[in-house]
Amino acid sequence: xxxxxxxxxxxxxxxxxxxxxxxxxxxxxxxxxxxxxxxxxxxxxxxxxxxxxxxxxxxxxxxxxxxxxxxxxxxxxxxxxxxxxxxxxxxxxxxxxxxxxxxxxxxxxxxxxxxxxxxxxxxxxxxxxxxxxxxxxxxxxxxxxxxx
Numbered sequence: 001x002x003x004x005x006x007x008x009x010x011x012x013x014x015x016x017x018x019x020x021x022x023x024x025x026x027x028x029x030x031x032x033x034x035x036x037x038x039x040x041x042x043x044x045x046x047x048x049x050x051x052x053x054x055x056x057x058x059x060x061x062x063x064x065x066x067x068x069x070x071x072x073x074x075x076x077x078x079x080x081x082x083x084x085x086x087x088x089x090x091x092x093x094x095x096x097x098x099x100x101x102x103x104x105x106x107x108x109x110x111x112x113x114x115x116x117x118x119x120x121x122x123x124x125x126x127x128x129x130x131x132x133x134x135x136x137x138x139x140x141x142x143x144x145x146x147x148x
Contacts, residue, residue, distance in 0.1 A: 041066050041087030043141035044097050048134055049080035079134035086138075097142050098124070102135035118143070 045066050046053070056075065057068035069076060069084045076084060079101060085091070086100035094115070099106070102124055109130070110123035121143055128136060 041083075041097075044083050044087055044101075044137055045069065045080075047137045047141070048083040048101075049076070052076050052080045082134070083137075097138040098135075101138040102131070105131050105135050 042062060042065075046062070049065075049069055052069060052072070052075075053065055056072045057065045060068045066084060066087060069080065070088065073081065073084065082100050083097065086095060086097045098121060105124060105127070106120060109127045110120050113119050113123045121139065124131060124135065124139060128139070131139070
């Protein structure tokens with residue numbers, strides 16, 4: 001009985017993972033859920049760090065540019081510095097690209113919103129026309145908008 005239960009759970013896990021990959025939940029984001037893989041950071045870093053990439057990492061292939069920029073962290077301009085820091089694999093909960101790059105907008109427009117189930121993202125999306133460019137880039141390159 002224990003073996004059958006374990007096999008059933010393993011099959012269910014595989015089915016869920018396969019379904020997530022087929023829907024883009026794993027592929028472009030590099031993992032399930034928030035998607036912290038190369039695809040996510042590459043769009044954010046490329047859009048917010050173009051001058052820094054040109055200055056410090058032009059000869060580096062796109063896949064290595066974030067790491068190259070991380071090695072030049074003290075020389076980066078804002079918001080590139082924030083983009084690089086918020087897309088690192090060592091970040092904790094609440095320190096991803098939207099939280100980091102939209103900090104001012106969250107405080108201004110969404111301070112009363114509970115930080116659960118995408119409510120802050122929804123609040124920011126409703127105010128998109130009033131958001132700074134780095135915040136818009138973070139919203140467009142992460143989460144549901146990015147997965148489409």
